Amino acid sequence: MNSKLLEIKNLKVVGHTRGSTQTIIDNLSFELNEGESLGIVGESGSGKTILSKSIMRVLDPSCKVVNGRIVFEGKDIYGLSKEELKKIRGFQIAIIYDDPLAILDPICVVEKQVREAIMTYQEGISKSEAIKKVMHMFQILKMPDPEKIVYSFAYQLSGGMQQRVAIALALVGNPKLLIADDATRALDVTIAAQTIEFLREIKQSQRVSLIWISHSLPVCSLLADKIMIMHAGKCIEIGTKDKVLRNPKHFYTKLLLKVTPDVNSPRKKLPLLSGKSNASSTSQYDSGCEFCDICENVKPICYNQAPTLKMVDNNHFCRCHIFN
Amino acid sequence: MEEVELKKKSVKSAKSVKRDPKELFQDKVFLVSVIVLLAITICAIFAPYVSHYDPNKMFIQERLTPPIFLKGGTVKFILGTDGLGRDVLTRILYGLRNSLLIAFLSVAVIFGIGIFVGLLSGIYGKKVDSIIMTAADIQLSVPLLVVAIILLALVRPSVPMIILVLSIAGWPAYARGIRASVLSEKSKDYILAARIMGASPWRILRKYFLYSVFLSTVGFIVLEFGLMIIWEALLSFLGIGIQPPDVSLGTIMGDGLNYLVSAWWITTLPGIFIMIIVLCLSFMSRKVIRLLSPKAG
Amino acid sequence: MPRRSLFKKPAYVHAVQGVSFDIKKGLIYGLVGESGCGKSTLSRLIVGVEQLTKGKIIFRGTDIVSLLKNNRTRKQMCRHIQLILQDASASLPPNMRVAQILTEPLEIHRIGSVKERIKKLGEVLETVRLNPSILEGYPSELSGGVQQKINIARALMLDVGVLISDESISGLDPVSQAEIMNLYLELNQKNKLTMIFIAHDISTVWFLCDVVIVMYLGKCVEIANNEDLFNSSLHPYTRALIKALPTIEKGLKNKGMYVLKGEVPSPVTLPLGCNFYSRCPNPAKDEECRTKKPALKEYKKNHRVACFKLKD
Numbered sequence: 061m062n063s064k065l066l067e068i069k070n071l072k073v074v075g076h077t078r079g080s081t082q083t084i085i086d087n088l089s090f091e092l093n094e095g096e097s098l099g100i101v102g103e104s105g106s107g108k109t110i111l112s113k114s115i116m117r118v119l120d121p122s123c124k125v126v127n128g129r130i131v132f133e134g135k136d137i138y139g140l141s142k143e144e145l146k147k148i149r150g151f152q153i154a155i156i157y158d159d160p161l162a163i164l165d166p167i168c169v170v171e172k173q174v175r176e177a178i179m180t181y182q183e184g185i186s187k188s189e190a191i192k193k194v195m196h197m198f199q200i201l202k203m204p205d206p207e208k209i210v211y212s213f214a215y216q217l218s219g220g221m222q223q224r225v226a227i228a229l230a231l232v233g234n235p236k237l238l239i240a241d242d243a244t245r246a247l248d249v250t251i252a253a254q255t256i257e258f259l260r261e262i263k264q265s266q267r268v269s270l271i272w273i274s275h276s277l278p279v280c281s282l283l284a285d286k287i288m289i290m291h292a293g294k295c296i297e298i299g300t301k302d303k304v305l306r307n308p309k310h311f312y313t314k315l316l317l318k319v320t321p322d323v324n325s326p327r328k329k330l331p332l333l334s335g336k337s338n339a340s341s342t343s344q345y346d347s348g349c350e351f352c353d354i355c356e357n358v359k360p361i362c363y364n365q366a367p368t369l370k371m372v373d374n375n376h377f378c379r380c381h382i383f384n
Numbered sequence: 385m386e387e388v389e390l391k392k393k394s395v396k397s398a399k400s401v402k403r404d405p406k407e408l409f410q411d412k413v414f415l416v417s418v419i420v421l422l423a424i425t426i427c428a429i430f431a432p433y434v435s436h437y438d439p440n441k442m443f444i445q446e447r448l449t450p451p452i453f454l455k456g457g458t459v460k461f462i463l464g465t466d467g468l469g470r471d472v473l474t475r476i477l478y479g480l481r482n483s484l485l486i487a488f489l490s491v492a493v494i495f496g497i498g499i500f501v502g503l504l505s506g507i508y509g510k511k512v513d514s515i516i517m518t519a520a521d522i523q524l525s526v527p528l529l530v531v532a533i534i535l536l537a538l539v540r541p542s543v544p545m546i547i548l549v550l551s552i553a554g555w556p557a558y559a560r561g562i563r564a565s566v567l568s569e570k571s572k573d574y575i576l577a578a579r580i581m582g583a584s585p586w587r588i589l590r591k592y593f594l595y596s597v598f599l600s601t602v603g604f605i606v607l608e609f610g611l612m613i614i615w616e617a618l619l620s621f622l623g624i625g626i627q628p629p630d631v632s633l634g635t636i637m638g639d640g641l642n643y644l645v646s647a648w649w650i651t652t653l654p655g656i657f658i659m660i661i662v663l664c665l666s667f668m669s670r671k672v673i674r675l676l677s678p679k680a681g
Numbered sequence: 682m683p684r685r686s687l688f689k690k691p692a693y694v695h696a697v698q699g700v701s702f703d704i705k706k707g708l709i710y711g712l713v714g715e716s717g718c719g720k721s722t723l724s725r726l727i728v729g730v731e732q733l734t735k736g737k738i739i740f741r742g743t744d745i746v747s748l749l750k751n752n753r754t755r756k757q758m759c760r761h762i763q764l765i766l767q768d769a770s771a772s773l774p775p776n777m778r779v780a781q782i783l784t785e786p787l788e789i790h791r792i793g794s795v796k797e798r799i800k801k802l803g804e805v806l807e808t809v810r811l812n813p814s815i816l817e818g819y820p821s822e823l824s825g826g827v828q829q830k831i832n833i834a835r836a837l838m839l840d841v842g843v844l845i846s847d848e849s850i851s852g853l854d855p856v857s858q859a860e861i862m863n864l865y866l867e868l869n870q871k872n873k874l875t876m877i878f879i880a881h882d883i884s885t886v887w888f889l890c891d892v893v894i895v896m897y898l899g900k901c902v903e904i905a906n907n908e909d910l911f912n913s914s915l916h917p918y919t920r921a922l923i924k925a926l927p928t929i930e931k932g933l934k935n936k937g938m939y940v941l942k943g944e945v946p947s948p949v950t951l952p953l954g955c956n957f958y959s960r961c962p963n964p965a966k967d968e969e970c971r972t973k974k975p976a977l978k979e980y981k982k983n984h985r986v987a988c989f990k991l992k993d
Contacts, residue, residue: 103854104825218944219716248715248945249881253925253938260937275854281932305929319859321888323911323926573771580728581786581835582759584752595776 064134065236065269066092066115071128073107073114073293084110084123086293089369092286094236097263097270099284099301101277101316107293108273112239115271116149133236151181151233158242160222163229164214170225171210177232201228201262220251224258231266238262239271244279256282277316281305286375289313292350295369299376309378311355349381357382414671417664424661428480435474440629443469448647466639466650476654479631483658486543486632487612490550494608495601497555502562503597506570507589517563520556528553528615529622536624546625550612558604565600569593599673606669610662617658633658695948696722698899700736701977704843709869709876711890711907713883713922717948718896720879724847727877728764729755760790763836767848769828773820779831780816786838801838808872809834809864826857833864844868845877850885862889883922887911895919898948898956901977905984915986917963955989965990 073085085107092098102108113119115130117137130137132153140148157163165173174197175190185193198206203224214222223243230238240259244252260283263270274280280287281301288298289312297310308314349355352362361381370383427434443461447469450457457464463473501520505513532549539545569575569592578588613633619625620634628635633654640650697719704710712720725731727738729749737744740761748754766772773782783805787798806813809830820828829849836844846865850858866889868874880886886893893910895903895918903916914920924939931938943960946952952959954971961970967990975987 103856220944249883249925250715250921250941252927254940254942256927257938257940276927277855278927278929278932281929282927282938284932302933305933316855317929319855320929321884322928322930323884323887323923324928324930573766573768574774576730577766577772577832577835578774578785579730580759580764581789581839582756583785583789584756587789591777592774595774 063094064091065094065096065132067129067131068115069129069131071111071114071130072126073110073119073123074126075110075120075123077122084293085114088128088290088293088295090286090288090295090298092237092269092271095267095269096286097272097284099280099287100271100273100290101275101280101287102273102290103275105292106290108290109241111290112155112241112271112273115237115239116153116155117145118149150177150230152235153237153239154230154233154235155239155241156223156226156230156243158245160219160226161214163226164222166214169211169213170217174210174225174229174232177229181233197228197231201231201258203228218251219247220254223247223255227255227258227262231262231268234266235268237269237271239273241273242275243272245274252279259283276320277305278320289316294379295377296379297377298369299373303373303376307373307376309372309376309383310380311351311357411671413667417667420660421664421668424480424657425484428477428484431474431477431481435471435477437471437474439475439478439631440470443471445469448643450647451649451653454649463653464647464649466636467643467647468639472636472650472653475631475636476633476657479633479636479654480657482543482626482630482632483613483616483634486546486550486616487609489547490554490612490616491605491609493547493551494554494558495605497551498558498562498604499597499601501555502559503566503589503593505559505563506566507585507593513563516559520559523552523556526553528618532619532624536619541619541624541627543626546616546619549619550615553615554608554612558608561600561604562597565597566593569596602669602673606665610665613658613661617654695899695951697726698951700896700899700901702894702901702904704875704877705892706842706875707869707873708891709865709878709889711886711893712877712879712896713881713886713893714896715881715945717898717945719899719948720896721847723896724764724845724877724879727845728762729758756790759786760839761841762843762845763839763841764845764847765829765832765836765849767851769825769832769849769852770820772832773828775819775821778817778819779823782820782831783816783835783838786835790839792839805834805837808837808868824857825853826860829853829857829861830864833861837868841874843875843877845879847879848881851881858885865889882926884926884928895922898946898951900956900974901985901987902957903984903986904977909981909984915980915984915991916957916988917961918957921962955987963990 068088068090071085071088072083075082075084088107088111090098100108100111110119110123113123114125115132115137117130119125125138132148135144137145137148164170171191171194174194175187178190178193179185179187182190194210195206198210201224203209209217209221209225214225217225243259244255247255256279259270262268263283270283272280272283277287284301286299287301287304289296289304289310291312297304297308297313304313305317308317347366348363349365349367352358355362357380359381365381367379367381367384369377369379372378372383443465446461447465447467449461449465451464451472452459452462454464461471461473463471463476466472466475501516505516528549531553535549535552536545575588575592578592583591616625616632617634617637620632621638622634623638626632626635636654637651640647640652643650700719700723712723714720722731726733732750733746736746738746738749740758745758748758777785780802783802784798787793787801792798793801803813811827811830811834815823815827815831820831823831832849833844844865850861853861862885865876865878869876876889878886878889887907891907893903893905893907894901895910895916897918903910903914903919905914910919911923914923921939921941925941927938930936941960941962946956946959952971954969954973955961955975958966958970969989973989975989977985977987980986980991
């Protein structure tokens with residue numbers, strides 16, 4: 061039985077902008093076991109990036125965790141001292157973004173940056189030893205032309221290569237958890253495929269748990285064991301990949317599946333969505349479900365009461381009044 | 385589908401940016417700054433009515449009187465007197481007149497040159513840009529004081545001359561700022577979209593550029609105004625700006641040099657006024673810029 | 682266009698090399714390829730915001746290259762061909778209200794009286810299914826999908842015959858993408874709008890386009906009808922693009938992705954022979970591939986491919 065690596069319990073995060081307070085993440089809960097991977101799907105504004113920042117405890121000053129707990133390997137992230145946090149952040153839990161240049165230092169060569177990360181993680185290691193480790197690491201990761209890459213600046217590398225270096229940096233501390241926030245968004249299709257396979261290798265050989273965040277359901281499904289659909293800061297469906305994708309329960313999940321063109325199916329010149337226009341706009345009602353304006357199965361209760369997450373099957377939860 | 389109702393008004397009156405000005409006046413910092421600035425300006429304009437003293441009248445018996453908030457101060461001279469017994473408050477008020485006027489007119493000239501030159505440079509690019517920027521660089525490499533000494537050595541210092549000196553020294557920085565703003569906007573997609581729609585370069589300039597360039601202008605203008613006040617004070621302090629019997633904040637500061645330790649208020653108080661003015665302008669401009677910037681979605 | 686550096690000779694970026702194809706009225710053409718393949722440059726060449734080095738663009742029988750060079754005549758072309766850019770919010774001027782943005786094209790070309798413009802505005806809003814309530818506000822207050830619809834509406838105000846979409850849906854979330862694709866489909870079917878749909882994601886091209894043109898590093902490598910391309914693609918790059926698509930099926934089966942090894946060569950220093958040589962997985966590639974450039978040949982009816990090693 062795998063131990064629990066990450067537990068999010070009733071997380072609530074609010075943000076202050078220009079005088080008003082908004083709930084960015086609302087009562088979110090999920091678990092991740094060691095070695096397991098989670099795919100988080102949600103459109104921009106659904107709170108996915110704030111979630112990853114919350115886990116790393118690097119929220120902007122304007123955002124605050126007002127409720128709930130984030131427990132990593134049995135320790136409460138928000139109860140740790142600065143010393144303990146330093147060992148975890150960037151090392152035990154690492155993150156890569158859609159823009160690798162956000163992580164890579166523009167003014168030093170790749171070798172220097174990775175070496176410094178290694179020296180920070182392993183205090184007392186000598187510079188020459190660290191350099192050896194960098195080369196060793198690049199070889200294990202099967203980077204093409206490691207000697208050339210290692211002495212290049214970030215801007216001299218292609219997008220795909222930059223992302224791989226960013227991943228290497230993230231792996232310096234032998235992380236148990238790697239968060240990939242839209243990591244292949246800026247990459248070309250064939251390069252994205254390379255990166256995904258690269259990560260799959262790492263997932264298996266280094267036994268890293270992955271949280272893969274994206275707004276594309278197919279991309280998320282590639283590396284994940286579990287899938288969570290997020291919308292407006294809430295989890296609306298979560299379950300094993302098989303259950304969520306083969307037997308989706310929430311209207312929005314079904315919608316996401318419908319709008320994904322499937323190249324292998326016979327082509328029909330029919331619209332992907334039928335009926336209501338502006339399907340992506342959700343209701344402005346304060347109470348009640350955000351989808352009440354566009355959901356096909358809407359009932360009177362949907363306008364008044366927000367649904368809660370209910371278990372619909374083993375390892376499969378859905379936030380919808382149908383399952384009351 | 386319902387009948388689409390459109391008001392003629394919504395098409396005709398859809399003008400550029402006008403945010404709700406009321407928001408501006410709800411900010412306390414802005415309000416205080418405006419009030420303080422207005423108060424200072426009004427007092428300066430109506431100096432003869434605010435203070436009944438003549439700025440050059442000397443009360444030799446009561447020279448070096450401290451201001452009212454120090455030991456030895458009297459109600460007669462609220463901010464004290466200087467080495468020749470002249471009322472400091474009166475001199476500051478009359479001095480403000482000259483300082484504010486010179487700063488205002490210098491900024492106006494710099495604004496004119498800067499917008500013209502900066503837009504030309506940014507939009508036409510290449511040769512025109514090279515020529516203008518080289519001129520700006522040459523000008524920037526000559527310090528204010530050298531310009532001042534050269535020009536003011538030839539002609540007797542007067543208000544127009546000082547404005548000329550300040551404008552010559554001040555235009556390059558401003559023009560560069562405008563040019564930078566134009567260059568950054570030029571590459572934006574909405575300018576390209578306008579070109580694709582068929583808009584002429586003049587139309588693009590008028591309807592699209594001016595807004596964003598203006599936005600960056602507000603910050604610059606405020607900084608330049610503050611800078612002009614400081615520069616003018618410097619020139620007058622050194623004796624190559626406003627000449628006696630005229631007064632400016634700088635001349636007062638210069639007069640007080642000999643008494644820095646004994647009667648520090650003569651030099652310090654005008655400096656404090658300069659500081660207050662620049663701070664108020666800075667607070668105001670920050671709020672105005674924030675107001676004019678498009679709201680995030 | 683020339684790039685200059687301090688010490689080297691001026692280098693040219695070979696954005697588009699020898700591209701030729703026809704666009705038939707009333708169809709949706711897909712232009713697919715990855716970054717650096719020249720598809721965006723091509724779109725800008727067609728509307729005249731980039732200059733051609735060599736070649737012709739023939740529109741309704743006339744070569745418009747010289748027309749596009751002159752500002753006045755280019756303006757007339759705007760009423761026939763329009764381009765929608767990728768970044769929806771950056772394409773909209775931040776200082777104008779939506780109503781003004783939409784009537785801007787009519788003002789630029791001095792079309793119609795105020796009354797007629799309002800009527801046209803109403804029609805276009807209905808076509809793209811936008812709520813008139815957005816007219817009073819600013820574009821920055823709206824979502825990405827709505828912003829892109831405004832861009833499309835703006836182009837439709839001019840009654841164009843050809844609409845080019847340069848990755849106009851890539852930056853949107855999946856549901857908005859589907860909406861915009863539906864809109865394009867409708868515009869093509871109901872309003873007979875000819876479209877050139879540029880994308881890097883071949884699954885959207887599959888859904889929308891009747892004819893597909895695949896580009897690699899400035900050259901066309903394959904042109905075919907939708908069915909032919911997806912059922913029996915011939916060029917190894919096309920195959921790679923299709924195989925590299927993330928799909929739910931692959932996810933459910935935990936299948937590995939097809940990986941095309943190697944990096945894309947720089948468009949400044951082009952390879953000697955076939956542009957795709959360095960990454961081509963075909964075991965039969967040889968000296969001919971490395972040293973000579975393959976031309977686009979009609980291999981089957983209406984199916985052109987540029988490759989030396991096609992199995993007969």
